[in-house]
Amino acid sequence: MRQEYVAQLRIIFFAIVTVGLFSAWSFAQSTKGTYTTTADVPLRSGAGNFHEVITTLPKGININVVGKEGYWLKVESKHGGKPGYIDEQFAKPATAQQTAQTTVNANPIAGPYRTLRELDLREGPSTKYPTVAKLPVGIKVNVVRAEGDWLRVESKIGSKPGYLDKRDVERWRDR
Numbered sequence: 001m002r003q004e005y006v007a008q009l010r011i012i013f014f015a016i017v018t019v020g021l022f023s024a025w026s027f028a029q030s031t032k033g034t035y036t037t038t039a040d041v042p043l044r045s046g047a048g049n050f051h052e053v054i055t056t057l058p059k060g061i062n063i064n065v066v067g068k069e070g071y072w073l074k075v076e077s078k079h080g081g082k083p084g085y086i087d088e089q090f091a092k093p094a095t096a097q098q099t100a101q102t103t104v105n106a107n108p109i110a111g112p113y114r115t116l117r118e119l120d121l122r123e124g125p126s127t128k129y130p131t132v133a134k135l136p137v138g139i140k141v142n143v144v145r146a147e148g149d150w151l152r153v154e155s156k157i158g159s160k161p162g163y164l165d166k167r168d169v170e171r172w173r174d175r
Contacts, residue, residue, distance in 0.1 A: 035091040043084035047072035112172035121162035125150035132162040
């Protein structure tokens with residue numbers, strides 16, 4: 001009788017483990033795809049808050065999720081940027097309507113801006129980075145994205161890209 005009971009327990013245990021593994025596998029598979037960020041979120045070099053921040057992804061953009069580690073989504077760039085991880089609480093699966101809408105207006109921050117004062121164009125999004133160039137007051141700059149309180153500026157004529165504090169510029173208005 002005891003051997004029969006042990007055999008039944010083994011079968012039940014095997015069934016539970018098999019169902020659990022299949023569920024975990026199917027859940028991991030379902031996390032892949034296009035997601036939309038729900039806040040400005042740091043993209044980290046690994047799964048966890050202790051990893052270095054690579055950049056900040058702005059709220060409302062579509063991201064390509066390729067995997068999951070714990071509560072962290074692994075994100076890969078479709079444009080060759082560094083892969084990284086974001087906390088899953090700051091992203092949700094994108095619907096077809098969101099994907100189409102976001103593609104039309106991918107980055108509401110991007111566009112022409114005017115410098116409000118003479119300022120330093122920095123290599124990275126912080127005053128800790130070296131100066132790339134000095135920019136005079138009143139010139140037009142091309143902003144491509146936000147990274148926290150910093151704006152990434154890229155030249156249309158091939159000059160070095162850099163970062164400006166968003167408080168030092170305003171939207172360009174044709175006069």
